[in-house]
Every structure is written in structure tokens, then in C-alpha cells.
Amino acid sequence: MTQPQPASSRPPALELRGITKRFPGVVANDSVDLTVDGGEVLALLGENGAGKSTLISILYGLYQPDEGTVSLGGQPVRIGSPAEARKLGIGLVPQHPLLVSRHSVAENLALGGGQASRGGGLFPARGVAGRVRELSEKYGLEVDPTARVSDLSPGEKQRVEIIRALLGGARVLILDEPTSVLTPQEASGLFRVMRELRADGRSLIFISHKLDEVLDVADRVTVLRRGRVVGGVPTAGATRESLAELMVGRGVDFTRKRGAALARGEVLLDVQNLTASGSRGLPALRGVGFTLGRGEVLGVAGIAGNGQSELVEVLAGLHPARGTITLDGQPLTGGAEARFQGGVAHIPEDRIHSGTVPSMTVADNLALRGYGRSPLARGLARDLKATDERARQDVEHYSVATPGIHTPSRLLSGGNIQKLILARELHGQPKLILAVHPTYGLDIGATDQVHRVLLERTNEGAGVLLVSEDLDELLSLSDRIGVMVGGELRGPFPVSEVTRESLGLLMGGAHPHSIPGAGQGVVA
Amino acid sequence: MDNIVVEALIRALAVGTPLLLACLGAIINERGGVVNLGVEGMMAVGALAAFAVASSSPDANLWLAVGASMLAGAALASLHAVATVTLRANQFVSGLALALIGTGAAGLLGKKFEGLPLFNKVADWNLGGFVINPFTVAALLLAAALAFYLNSTRSGLTLRSVGENPAAADVLGVNVGAVRIWAVLAGGSLSGLAGAFLALSYRASWADNMTAGLGWIAVALVIFVGWRPLRAVLGALFFGFLYYLQFRLQGNSPIPTEVFNAMPFILVLVVLALAGLRGQQGDAPAGLGRAYVRGER
Numbered sequence: 001m002t003q004p005q006p007a008s009s010r011p012p013a014l015e016l017r018g019i020t021k022r023f024p025g026v027v028a029n030d031s032v033d034l035t036v037d038g039g040e041v042l043a044l045l046g047e048n049g050a051g052k053s054t055l056i057s058i059l060y061g062l063y064q065p066d067e068g069t070v071s072l073g074g075q076p077v078r079i080g081s082p083a084e085a086r087k088l089g090i091g092l093v094p095q096h097p098l099l100v101s102r103h104s105v106a107e108n109l110a111l112g113g114g115q116a117s118r119g120g121g122l123f124p125a126r127g128v129a130g131r132v133r134e135l136s137e138k139y140g141l142e143v144d145p146t147a148r149v150s151d152l153s154p155g156e157k158q159r160v161e162i163i164r165a166l167l168g169g170a171r172v173l174i175l176d177e178p179t180s181v182l183t184p185q186e187a188s189g190l191f192r193v194m195r196e197l198r199a200d201g202r203s204l205i206f207i208s209h210k211l212d213e214v215l216d217v218a219d220r221v222t223v224l225r226r227g228r229v230v231g232g233v234p235t236a237g238a239t240r241e242s243l244a245e246l247m248v249g250r251g252v253d254f255t256r257k258r259g260a261a262l263a264r265g266e267v268l269l270d271v272q273n274l275t276a277s278g279s280r281g282l283p284a285l286r287g288v289g290f291t292l293g294r295g296e297v298l299g300v301a302g303i304a305g306n307g308q309s310e311l312v313e314v315l316a317g318l319h320p321a322r323g324t325i326t327l328d329g330q331p332l333t334g335g336a337e338a339r340f341q342g343g344v345a346h347i348p349e350d351r352i353h354s355g356t357v358p359s360m361t362v363a364d365n366l367a368l369r370g371y372g373r374s375p376l377a378r379g380l381a382r383d384l385k386a387t388d389e390r391a392r393q394d395v396e397h398y399s400v401a402t403p404g405i406h407t408p409s410r411l412l413s414g415g416n417i418q419k420l421i422l423a424r425e426l427h428g429q430p431k432l433i434l435a436v437h438p439t440y441g442l443d444i445g446a447t448d449q450v451h452r453v454l455l456e457r458t459n460e461g462a463g464v465l466l467v468s469e470d471l472d473e474l475l476s477l478s479d480r481i482g483v484m485v486g487g488e489l490r491g492p493f494p495v496s497e498v499t500r501e502s503l504g505l506l507m508g509g510a511h512p513h514s515i516p517g518a519g520q521g522v523v524a
Numbered sequence: 525m526d527n528i529v530v531e532a533l534i535r536a537l538a539v540g541t542p543l544l545l546a547c548l549g550a551i552i553n554e555r556g557g558v559v560n561l562g563v564e565g566m567m568a569v570g571a572l573a574a575f576a577v578a579s580s581s582p583d584a585n586l587w588l589a590v591g592a593s594m595l596a597g598a599a600l601a602s603l604h605a606v607a608t609v610t611l612r613a614n615q616f617v618s619g620l621a622l623a624l625i626g627t628g629a630a631g632l633l634g635k636k637f638e639g640l641p642l643f644n645k646v647a648d649w650n651l652g653g654f655v656i657n658p659f660t661v662a663a664l665l666l667a668a669a670l671a672f673y674l675n676s677t678r679s680g681l682t683l684r685s686v687g688e689n690p691a692a693a694d695v696l697g698v699n700v701g702a703v704r705i706w707a708v709l710a711g712g713s714l715s716g717l718a719g720a721f722l723a724l725s726y727r728a729s730w731a732d733n734m735t736a737g738l739g740w741i742a743v744a745l746v747i748f749v750g751w752r753p754l755r756a757v758l759g760a761l762f763f764g765f766l767y768y769l770q771f772r773l774q775g776n777s778p779i780p781t782e783v784f785n786a787m788p789f790i791l792v793l794v795v796l797a798l799a800g801l802r803g804q805q806g807d808a809p810a811g812l813g814r815a816y817v818r819g820e821r
Contacts, residue, residue, distance in 0.1 A: 083697025098695055100688040102810065103681075110678065111685045112696025124678040 011074030013038045013203040014059075014090075014172050019068035021054050028054035030227040031068065036172065036203040041194060043206045043218035043235070045247050047443035048414070051227040052207055056174055059205075060092045061085040072172070083112070091165025095176045097157040101150040105143055105160050106132065109167055128167070135163050139196045140189075154181035154303070155189070162193065173197065174205045179213055183303060184471070184504035191217045210472075211240045223247050248444050258297065258455060258477050265293040268463040269315075269332075269432055274323035276310050284310035285321060286487040292432070292463040297454070298492055299478030300467045301503050307487040308467045309349060312434045315339075315465070316346040328431055340369055343431035347421055347438050349467075351414065355421045358410035362402050363391035365409045366424050394423035398453070415446030422453055433457060436467045451477060471500050485509050532768060537660055538726060539738075540764025542567065542718035544663040546742035547749065547756045548670055549597075549714025554746055555674060556707030557687035557811040560604050561619030563715045564739025565626015566597040570716025572630040575637055575723040575730040582643040590720050597716020598709045600626050605708040609701050612815035627733065637730040645728040646721075659721040663760075666714075670753040683707060687809035690816040700816050715739065737788025741767075744795035750807040766791060 012035040021029040029051045036042045046052045057063045059070065061079040069076045072088055079085045082092070099108050109132060110124035129145040136142055141159045149157065158178060165173055175194070179187040194204055194217055208214055214221055215235050223231040223246040231246040269292040278284030284307045292298045302308050313319035315332070317339040325332040332339060340346070348354040356365045367376050367387045375386050391405040398419040402412055409417060418438065425433070435454060439447040454464055455477070468474050474481055475495060482492035483506040490506050491498075546563050553560050560566075573596035578589040604622050607613040648655045674680040683703060685693045690700045719735065727734055741763055749755035770787045773779070 081697070082695040086697070098689070098692040100685050100692055100810075102688055103685065107681055107685075108692075111681060111693060112698055121678045123676050124681050 011071070012036060013040075013073060014205075015071045015074075016055075016059075017069050017071070019055065019058060019065045019070070021051075021058060021063060021065050027227050029058070029065070032224070032227070032229055034222055034229065036205060038171070038201045038203055039198050040220065041198050041204040041206055041218045043208060043214040043221045044224065045208070045211075045214060045221055045243060046224035047247060047445075048441065049226075049443070050224040050247075052224055053176075054227075055224070056092065056176060056205075056207070059085065059090060059172075059174060086165075086168040086170070089169055089171040091162075091168055091170030091173045093158060093161040093165060093173065093175045093178055095178070095180060097154075097161050099149045099157060099160060101148075103149060104145065105147055105149060105152070106145040108149060108160060109145075109164055131167060132163055135166055139166075139193050139200075141193055153186075155183075155186040158182070158190070159193075170202070172203045172205070174207070176207050177209070178206070179208060179210060180469075181304070183507050184500050185508055187213065211243050214243065215240065225249060244444070258479070265295055267291045268294045268296070268328060269465075270324075270326040271315075272324045272326075274311070274314060274321050274325070276314050276319055276321035278307075278310055284487050285314065288323075288487070288489045290482060290489060290492055292465060293479075294461045294463060295458045296480070297458055297464045297466055297478045299474035299481040299495075300465065300484055300489075301469075301471060301474055301481055301507055302467075302484035303507050304469065306484040306507075308484045309436070310487075311484065311489075312346070312349075312436050312465070312467055315432070315434055316344060340425075340430075341428075343429075345425035345430035345433045347418075347425055347433070347435040349436040351417050351421055352410075356409045356417055359408055361406045362395065362400070362409050362412070362420060363388055363405040365420060366391045366394050366405075369424055369427065394420075398423040399449070415442045415449075418442060418446065418450060422450065426453070426457065429460070429462075430457075431462055433462055433464045434467075435464060437469065438466070439468075439470070439473060447473075471503055474503070475500065483507055532765060534655070535768040535771075536761055536765035538657065538764070539767045540760035541657060541660045541663050542721050542726070542738050543742050543745060543763055544667065544756055544760035545659070545718035545721065546715045546739055547745045547760060548663070548666055548753055549711040549718075550742060550746045551670065551711075551749075551751055551753055551756065552683075552714070553601075553704075553707045553711035554812055555687045555751055555809055556683050556704050557690060557809055557814070557816070558604075558608055558704050558708050558711075559615045559619060559813045560601065560622065560708060560711055561616060561743055562600065562604055562622025562626060562739075563742050564735055564737070565623040565630075566600050566712045566715035567719040567722070567735045567739045567742075568627045568630035568733075569600050570594070570597040570719025571723040571734060572596070572634045572637070572719070572730060573716065574720035575634075575640075575642070578644075578724055579637060579640050579642055579730075584643065586644070586646055586724060589724060590717065593716040593720035593723075594713035595716070597712040597714070597719065599712075601708050601712020601715070604712070605705045608815060609704045609708065612817065615813050615815070623739070627735070631732040634730055634732060638732065640730065642724070642728045646725040657721075657725055659717075659725055662717075664757065667753045667757050674753065684809070687811050690811050691818075694816070694818060704816075715742075718742070737792075738767075740792050741788055741795065744792040744799075747808070748795045748799045750799075751809065763791060763795065766794075 014036045016032055016034040019029050019032040032055060044052055054063065058065050061081045061084050070079060071077065077088055079088065104125060106125035106128045110128045132143065132145040141163055143156055143159045143163065178190055182190060198204060206218055215238060218235050220232065220234050221238065221243060222229055225247065272289045274285050274288040276285040288311060300308055310319055314321040315325065317334060317336040327343065332342065352358055370376055371382055377383055388405060395402060395405060400416050400419045402416060409420060433454065438450050442450065458464055466474065466477060478495050480492035480494050481498055481503065483490040483503060546567060550560060550563060570593035574589040574593035577592045578584050578586060600622060604618050607618040608615045646658055648657050674684060682693065682698055686698060686700050686703045694700050722734055723730055745756065745759050745763060749759040770784055774781065774784045
């Protein structure tokens with residue numbers, strides 16, 4: 001695979017040649033070649049497990065490659081640690097910011113030295129503040145150096161990470177799924193910054209699942225599949241479809257998964273004036289009310305921490321609240337187990353720690369709901385034969401890829417853990433399915449399967465409350481979409497009346513009336 | 525009436541001095557992310573080391589005795605550093621072991637020093653009519669210095685960052701293990717210094733179990749003062765006062781002495797209850813009590 005060469009014979013800013021990294025049983029990177037020039041944005045595209053993370057870890061000094069060389073400006077280098085990578089001018093903006101929340105922005109940036117450490121050992125934060133303002137202005141990276149990191153939005157934290165990389169003198173900047181925590185508006189702000197950095201001659205490696213973004217901001221795309229480079233194309237002339245096919249290895253259908261939005265049927269779930277406090281005693285829900293019809297998918301958008309988690313936990317019986325909830329004409333009360341038996345299934349946000357017990361076997365995890373009742377128990381004793389039998393059926397029906405039903409669930413991949421949870425929660429024909437980020441971090445194949453299973457259930461009359469940060473997922477599956485802002489629910493609006501942009505503005509706190517075309521007819 | 529107040533204040537300062545020294549030490553290692561419950565033990569070996577040096581000859585150097593106490597405290601703390609930082613053992617279990625080893629070893633090795641005279645003790649200073657112990661002055665200066673160190677120096681920022689988010693510090697090239705080991709040793713030496721005050725000045729003698737639970741109060745005090753050195757001054761004074769009150773009551777009251785013997789531990793519970801009421805637990809360094817393993821979330 002030859003990459004397009006720059007006109008001059010100048011060596012590329014960063015070049016990987018034949019990088020191979022093996023882990024027990026897996027070749028994570030298989031002779032990967034990759035180049036980035038100064039003043040270029042390279043998108044690195046690939047499904048989960050394609051080897052992107054391994055490649056980044058090698059570039060940032062967290063792993064050593066088994067074979068192959070990394071060269072910077074034509075010089076082969078050995079990157080032994082993240083600190084060495086930073087010294088060599090490689091900066092990483094991690095997906096989840098690695099900052100000290102309790103410290104100020106300036107204190108975070110003063111930590112660990114680098115260029116920022118000028119000015120001796122006293123008052124480290126003072127010297128940095130000026131340089132931060134300089135960079136803020138030059139690249140449009142707005143951050144208040146005196147603010148506490150815990151008070152910052154995800155987008156601001158990301159800007160702190162970018163500033164940190166720049167303070168360290170980064171010429172090559174790696175951005176690991178930077179838009180996964182941003183609203184569409186924040187994302188376009190990030191892209192402006194990326195273009196400024198490119199204009200300044202720096203090299204950027206941009207990792208993303210989102211094909212539109214890749215086409216928008218990158219100059220070239222390198223696609224990884226199963227550890228190998230399967231293609232490298234300029235974005236000019238590429239399409240969503242062509243990139244997805246390269247990434248997945250087969251054609252992908254981007255049309256809306258759900259047909260036309262459902263005509264509102266009989267009300268299944270009626271929520272009135274729900275109020276709850278969050279973990280810190282602050283109000284998390286402020287008078288939330290909505291209805292959900294039989295067979296309807298109600299999408300809930302919002303930036304994390306605006307009450308979505310609490311809403312789902314209240315409905316699942318895990319969080320106390322005031323207000324009335326009626327399911328199928330009956331008041332919904334009691335604890336989580338009573339509600340599950342009353343027909344409420346819950347696919348939790350943290351699939352590994354709240355959704356499963358990682359050290360327990362697949363069979364036992366599948367039996368977590370109802371192991372004390374017939375048919376999984378006889379009297380006080382569990383019926384292990386019945387448990388195993390059900391586990392075998394579930395594993396087959398949901399095609400959970402596992403070495404066996406007695407394998408600890410922690411050894412399963414994210415997609416298979418999610419299928420396991422679906423299998424368990426959807427036993428006994430639930431009326432209401434609470435699904436929180438059901439496909440977060442899953443690849444296209446597993447995402448497809450989860451979506452299919454949820455939509456099947458709506459055909460059988462179940463209602464789905466779908467909480468997601470992926471606007472494409474919400475727009476593709478929902479009949480109506482509401483937006484949680486500061487503990488209030490805006491909407492819900494019929495899916496035909498909203499767009500990515502209007503949802504993004506609503507998530508950012510804009511009032512529905514102020515957004516052209518965003519469901520004026522719906523808001524009373 | 526005035527005399528009672530002045531005396532109470534003076535006695536509170538006196539008992540508050542070892543509390544403050546040990547508390548400042550514990551603040552150092554806890555701001556670096558390591559809990560050390562072994563303060564009582566480190567205080568005991570510090571007291572013994574100081575007394576052993578000071579009582580060795582009539583013209584023994586008291587500075588040397590003070591140095592010995594700090595070395596002894598740090599030496600015992602080094603066990604904790606190796607166990608919890610290098611070997612990543614549970615910090616709470618290791619700290620408890622340290623408390624038992626320290627008090628036990630000091631009791632055993634100290635048998636021959638019991639009842640021995642101290643040739644010259646660290647005398648109080650008379651600063652223009654205000655009588656104050658040099659250890660108290662040192663503790664107050666140390667509190668101010670530690671506050672400055674933590675908030676206004678690069679090294680203090682590194683220490684705090686290691687205690688809050690060791691992974692973030694590690695990625696930036698900070699040697700998390702080394703910072704934590706130094707913090708534990710520094711904490712141990714200040715606990716040892718607290719012991720020296722007891723042996724060279726406050727009691728001016730050696731007796732088994734002479735630390736009498738002060739180390740445990742210091743551990744709880746760290747939480748009460750929210751890991752802040754300047755607040756530790758007020759906290760130590762307050763609990764020094766409560767401790768003094770206990771002595772006063774002991775003389776003329778029908779309450780059995782067993783109740784008073786249990787007082788330090790009741791005070792520990794009081795400290796923690798007060799801290800809990802003020803929501804102080806939330807001020808703990810975010811990485812406190814957990815071994816740092818690279819690559820683990």
C-alpha cells in the first residue's frame with residue numbers, strides 16, 4: 001500500500017513501517033505502515049478490535065512494537081514511555097481526559113514539567129497561565145486557566161488536554177475519538193481548532209467511528225481491519241458508503257432502521273411530574289413528564305449528567321423520586337426486582353459493572369434475574385440443570401460468542417456482554433425496555449444486532465425508552481425524541497421535526513422556541 | 525477564672541504539639557495518596573530513640589536525640605512504604621501492623637530505660653513572658669511551611685497530583701512510586717518527632733505505652749481538618765484541649781478510670797463523627813488508600 005507522497009522529497013513528519021504487535025492469541029497490529037505529513041490531518045478508521053488503540057499506545061510509548069520502526073522527520077526513534085513521547089513532540093488527547101479534577105487548569109498544565117516548567121520551583125501555576133492565554137488566542141482554544149477542572153464541560157477538558165500537548169511542544173497530535181463526548185456544536189468548534197493546528201504545520205491523527213466527521217475534517221484516511229491496513233484514501237472523492245465498506249469489509253445500509261414513525265397508539269407508560277435528587281443532593285430531575293405508547297421507541301438525548309441516568313434509575317426502581325408513574329394502567333412501585341417482574345427490563349449504562357458480575361459465569365449471569373424462582377429453582381435450591389439449559393438456549397438465540405456457558409463473563413467482548421444482558425432482561429416479555437447507551441463502544445455488527453432485537457420487541461408491543469449520546473442512533477431508531485437539560489425534559493418531538501443540529505442546540509440548553517424548525521408545534 | 529483559661533490554653537498547646545506534628549506528617553503521606561495508620565507505632569519508636577540517645581550520657585546532644593527520633597520514625601515507615609508502594613499491599617492492614625510492631629518493639633527494647641533519669645530535657649522558652657516549648661514553635665512553623673509547600677511549589681503540586689490522580693501524573697513522567705515513598709518516609713519522621721517531644725520534654729522520661737493513643741487521634745485528626753495543614757493547628761489545639769479536660773476530670777469525679785483510659789479512642793470516634801457531619805470525607809485525595817498500578821482504571 002503506497003501512501004500519496006508530498007511533492008517535495010522531505011521525509012514525512014511521522015512514519016510507521018511494518019509495525020507488528022502480538023498479544024497472547026492475537027496479532028493486534030500486523031505490519032502496519034502509516035505516514036502523516038506536517039500540516040496534514042490523517043483519520044484512522046476501524047471497528048473495535050481493529051488495532052487502533054494498540055497503534056496509538058505504541059506511538060505514545062505505552063507499548064513497544066515487536067517489529068517495525070517509528071520515524072519522526074526521517075529519524076528512527078524509540079518511544080519508551082509517554083514522557084519520552086512528549087519529549088519527542090508526540091501529544092495525545094485521550095478519549096477520557098486524564099486530569100486532576102480538584103486542581104485548577106493551570107495546576108494541571110504545570111504538572112510534570114515540559115516546556116511549561118520554566119520559572120523554577122515556586123508558584124508553578126502562575127507561569128503557565130500566561131502561556132495558556134497565548135495558546136487560547138492563537139488557536140481559539142477557550143479555557144479559563146484559573147477554573148477548577150471539575151467545573152469544566154467535557155469539551156473544555158478536551159481543550160485542556162490539547163493545550164497540554166501543545167505546551168509540551170507537540171508536532172504530532174493524536175486525538176482519540178475526540179467527538180464521542182461532544183455536542184455537534186462543540187465538535188465543529190474542535191474541527192476549527194484542528195484546522196488552525198493544521199495550518200500551523202502540525203500533523204494530526206484523528207480517530208473516529210463517525211464517517212461524516214472523518215470526511216469533514218481529515219485530508220486522508222487510513223483504514224484498519226483486524227490489525228492490518230486495508231486501505232488508504234484521500235477524503236476528497238470518498239463517501240460514507242465507500243469508507244464503511246473498507247472498514248467493515250461489506251456494504252453497510254445507512255437508511256433509517258425504523259420505518260416511518262409510529263402513529264401514537266395506546267399509552268403504555270405515563271410519567272407525571274417526576275422529581276428526584278442526584279447523588280450529591282442536587283435536584284437531578286425537575287418535574288419530568290411524558291407518555292410512551294405501545295410499540296413506541298422514545299429516544300432521550302442529552303449531555304451526560306443532565307438527569308438521563310437518574311430518570312432511568314427511577315423507572316427501574318433503583319432511585320427514589322416523587323411523582324407518579326403508571327405502567328399499563330397500574331401504578332409502578334416497588335424495588336427493582338418487583339418492577340422487573342412487573343414487566344420493566346433494564347439495560348444499564350455500565351454494562352460490565354452494573355449489568356453483569358464479571359467474575360461469574362455466563363450461565364450464572366444469565367440467571368441473575370429469577371434464579372430464586374421456578375423454573376430456575378426448586379424450593380430453596382437452585383435448579384442448575386435448568387439454569388444451564390436456559391443459558392444454552394440464550395447463548396444460541398442471541399448468538400453470544402463465548403467459549404462456553406461456564407466461562408466467566410469478564411472474558412467476553414463488550415458486544416457479547418451486551419447480548420448476554422439483552423437475553424437476560426428480555427426473558428418473560430417485558431412491556432417496557434429501558435436501554436441506556438445500548439451500543440456504546442460496540443462495532444457496527446454488534447450494534448446492528450442490538451438494534452434489531454430492540455425493534456423486534458416493539459413489534460410485539462413493548463415500549464422502549466432509549467437513552468443515547470449517539471444522535472445518529474436516536475434518529476435512526478426513535479419515533480419521538482426528548483432532550484434532557486438540567487433535569488428537565490424538552491419535548492418529546494416527533495423524529496420528523498428534529499435534526500442533528502436542532503438536537504445539538506437543545507442539548508446545549510437552547511430553548512425550543514428559539515430554534516428554527518425544531519418542533520414548535522409540539523411545545524405547548 | 526483567667527488563670528484557668530490560660531492554663532487550659534497552655535496545656536492544650538502542650539498536648540496539641542505531638543498531635544499537630546503527627547497530623548502534619550500524616551497529611552504529607554495522605555496528600556500523596558498513602559494512608560498510614562501506624563502513627564502510634566512510629567511515635568513510640570521515635571520517643572524511645574530520642575530517649576535512648578538523650579539518656580546515654582550527661583552531656584548528650586539533644587539535637588542528636590531529635591534526629592534519632594525522626595530517623596527511627598522514618599525507618600519504621602519504610603516498612604510501610606515497601607509493603608504498600610512497592611509490593612502494593614493493602615495500606616490499612618499494613619498500617620495496623622506498623623502500629624502494633626512499633627508499640628510492641630518500643631516496649632520491648634525500652635524495658636531497660638524505664639525509670640531512668642533524663643540529664644537535661646528540652647526546656648520551655650520564655651519569649652517575653654510567654655512561655656512556649658521549642659517543639660510547639662517548630663510544629664507551628666512546620667504547619668505554615670507545609671501549607672506553602674503544598675499550595676505554592678512545583679514539588680508540592682506533584683505530590684498532590686500523585687495523591688489525586690496518579691495515572692495523570694504517571695503519563696507526564698512523574699515517578700509515582702518514588703514520590704509516594706518519600707511522602708511516607710517524611711510522614712514517619714514527623715511522627716517520630718512527635719514522639720521525641722513526649723520523651724524529651726512533655727514527660728521527660730520513658731515509659732511503655734507513653735504515647736497513650738495520641739497517634740490514633742492524629743490519624744483521625746487528618747480527616748477532621750480536611751487534609752489542610754493550617755486547619756490542623758486549630759484541630760490539634762481543640763483536641764489537645766479535650767485531652768486536657770480528661771485529665772482535669774480524672775482527679776475529682778466518680779467516673780471510673782477505665783472510662784478515661786478509653787478516652788483517646790472515644791475522641792477518635794468524636795473526630796470522625798464531627799468530620800462526617802461536616803461532609804469532610806469528600807475532601808479526601810481522590811487516589812487515597814489505593815495502590816497505583818499502571819494501566820488499571
